[in-house]
Amino acid sequence: MLTQTLKTQAINTQIGGIAPAHPVSDQFGAVTGHVGLVATEFSYRKDEEIYGEDEPAEYVYQVVSGAVRSYKLLSDGRRQIGAFHLPGDVFGLESGATHRLAAEAIIDTNVRLVKRASLEKAAGTDVQVARKLWAMTASELRHAEDHMLLLGRKTAMERVATFLLEMDRRLAVAGMMALPMCRRDIGDYLGLTLETVSRALSQLHTQGILGFSGARQIVLRNRQRLHNLDA
Secondary structure: OEEEEEEEEEEOOOOOOOOOOOOOHHHHHHHHHHHOOEEEEEEEEEOOOEEOOOOOEEEEEEEEHHHOEEEOOOOOEEEEEEEEEEOOEEEOOOOOOOOEEEEEEEEOEEEEEEEEHHHHHHHHHHHHHHHHHHHHHHHHHHHHHHHHHHHHOOOHHHHHHHHHHHHHHHHHOOEEEEOOOOHHHHHHHOOOOOHHHHHHHHHHHEOOEEOOOOOOEEEEEHHHHHHHHHO
């Protein structure tokens, strides 16, 4: 749900907060800036809902700072996290009229949003906008396919290794990654229990593959061995 308006501004390419490991290709800013659309910025507190499952998909979002999880609650109360959205990431793109998953702020988070109808109208008249929206949609589909493979075919250790390599690529700065999500979040993303995630991380630490610097700060000491586990 939309809660507190901070400011309305033209989209720019500044990405703040948690820093990605590599420069972000701001396709969202490129799309909105190209056609002169205006985005609104909102602030969400830790664990605050951004939108709910089956709510109307009226906006498209981009993380400015912080982190977001998109998830589905199963009939038995379990939670399956579909994706973690980090600074620069676009989320909320839907093929239908409603959101298939809910979205929450993992930590205090700022997001930009623009009306979906405005983007669709621009895409209908501007081929560059249509191509960029398709590229963002295709990226989400690739992630969904990779996640399906991870859940369906990989062992617990392989899943944890895959997750660490993904976060290393997206978050690591100066050799260290500061994870915004807790181990329960990681378990719900990987389809594992909290205990299994903790045990796998402890094993990787004992083997010298990773080190800890605080509760959520991890240093990968042997990426090649982690890649071998993932393979």
